[in-house]
Amino acid sequence: MIPMTSSVAEHRQIHPPQQLLMGPGPVNADPRVLRAMTAQLIGQFAPAMTSYMNEVMELYRGVFSTSNRATLLVDGTSRAGIEAAIVSLVEPGEKVLVPVFGRFGHLLKEIAERAGGEVVVIEKEWGQVFTLEELDAALTTHRPKLLALVQGDTSTTMNQPLKGVGELCRKHGALFYTDVTASLVGNTFLADDWGVDAATAGLQKCLGGPSGSAPITLSDRAVEVIRARRHVESGIDDGTTPRGTRIASNYFDLAMILDYWGPQRLNHHTEATSMLYAARECARLLVNEGMDNAVERHRLHGAAMVAGVQGLGLKLFGDQTHRMNNVVAVHIPDGVDGEAVRSALLSDYSIEIGTSFGPLHGVVWRIGTMGYNARKDAVMLTLAALEQVLRSAGAQVTAGGGTGAASEIYAEAG
Numbered sequence: 248m249i250p251m252t253s254s255v256a257e258h259r260q261i262h263p264p265q266q267l268l269m270g271p272g273p274v275n276a277d278p279r280v281l282r283a284m285t286a287q288l289i290g291q292f293a294p295a296m297t298s299y300m301n302e303v304m305e306l307y308r309g310v311f312s313t314s315n316r317a318t319l320l321v322d323g324t325s326r327a328g329i330e331a332a333i334v335s336l337v338e339p340g341e342k343v344l345v346p347v348f349g350r351f352g353h354l355l356k357e358i359a360e361r362a363g364g365e366v367v368v369i370e371k372e373w374g375q376v377f378t379l380e381e382l383d384a385a386l387t388t389h390r391p392k393l394l395a396l397v398q399g400d401t402s403t404t405m406n407q408p409l410k411g412v413g414e415l416c417r418k419h420g421a422l423f424y425t426d427v428t429a430s431l432v433g434n435t436f437l438a439d440d441w442g443v444d445a446a447t448a449g450l451q452k453c454l455g456g457p458s459g460s461a462p463i464t465l466s467d468r469a470v471e472v473i474r475a476r477r478h479v480e481s482g483i484d485d486g487t488t489p490r491g492t493r494i495a496s497n498y499f500d501l502a503m504i505l506d507y508w509g510p511q512r513l514n515h516h517t518e519a520t521s522m523l524y525a526a527r528e529c530a531r532l533l534v535n536e537g538m539d540n541a542v543e544r545h546r547l548h549g550a551a552m553v554a555g556v557q558g559l560g561l562k563l564f565g566d567q568t569h570r571m572n573n574v575v576a577v578h579i580p581d582g583v584d585g586e587a588v589r590s591a592l593l594s595d596y597s598i599e600i601g602t603s604f605g606p607l608h609g610v611v612w613r614i615g616t617m618g619y620n621a622r623k624d625a626v627m628l629t630l631a632a633l634e635q636v637l638r639s640a641g642a643q644v645t646a647g648g649g650t651g652a653a654s655e656i657y658a659e660a661g
């Protein structure tokens with residue numbers, strides 16, 4: 248028997264500190280979502296479970312603004328959704344075009360390469376987005392099977408316009424996949440109107456839940472491509488002949504996952520029931536709020552945060568005409584230790600703001616107003632605390648400038 252050390256014996260019930268998460272996500276989950284997660288488990292094929300699955304499909308059609316039947320959950324964090332979409336759509340040797348304007352474009356490239364795709368990248372400087380003309384030119388030159396494009400790249404806080412991209416993809420015979428993990432709900436996203444073939448998300452940003460479930464929607468065109476590669480695993484084989492190139496991942500095989508979520512209910516993984524409860528509650532709250540209202544809530548609180556940081560005398564990073572509503576990148580003032588400011592905010596005020604990656608590391612902080620934290624009190628507290636911490640760090644800040652400027656935005660909004 249392995250002897251138990253005294254420290255193991257002393258482990259207490261989990262009791263995390265209360266923190267206000269105002270970074271680029273994860274953010275605090277809506278308490279109603281946490282409550283939904285504590286509901287008891289039920290059998291995988293129990294009528295209650297299969298109706299919850301159907302309800303999830305219907306609710307997420309509302310969240311993605313689509314009538315796609317194939318709207319469901321992939322179990323895992325947002326990148327599970329990305330992997331499932333790419334590995335199921337792309338066969339080894341097929342061309343994938345990835346326009347990269349931040350870290351998450353690089354992630355799409357890496358995942359497409361691992362799927363065996365022949366990946367072509369076009370790049371933009373961080374802080375910028377692509378024009379439709381640039382995307383059209385790249386599609387004309389490269390003629391890919393799939394265009395894989397991030398909507399909101401959290402690393403730069405830029406929001407790539409997607410309207411018109413689906414049309415371009417159709418013109419060039421490409422499928423259109425987009426990663427909307429950080430932008431969905433905080434910014435307008437219209438899967439059907441914009442001709443999106445596949446989109447994937449996560450719960451931990453504007454949806455107000457924990458990470459661990461990846462909502463996905465697939466157009467009929469995408470489903471056709473995926474079903475043309477259907478290989479049911481031995482042992483649950485339904486007698487149909489396998490077709491096409493087998494999808495390289497079992498766990499992320501969307502052909503099998505669609506069979507599990509479809510009327511066949513062909514067993515695949517054991518659905519992560521508590522995460523399904525969470526995902527259902529996130530979508531239920533949003534559909535009740537109304538998607539346009541949810542986007543407007545993110546726009547308002549994002550605008551108040553932006554006005555507030557500018558009111559303190561801080562400078563914003565990137566092309567502000569294409570900033571996401573729900574997260575802003577703020578230059579760390581000269582002479583200020585960015586990490587020391589983040590630590591002081593956390594230790595003295597229990598408020599977390601985000602650091603940055605790659606070329607922006609040590610250059611900007613990223614401050615989010617999303618999901619459950621897209622609220623006036625969260626914005627005002629963050630600005631008040633940031634003012635004090637910056638002053639202690641020796642930065643020149645306008646007294647009351649942050650909360651004052653944010654209040655004006657709220658007053659204008661009525």
Ligand SMILES: Cc1ncc(COP(=O)(O)O)c(C=O)c1O
Pocket residue numbers: 272324325326327351397399400401402426427428429449458459
């Ligand atoms: C745009 C974007 N895509 C993908 C991811 C990866 O998400 P996850 O950590 O949930 O796998 C993130 C996470 O921040 C993101 O912001």
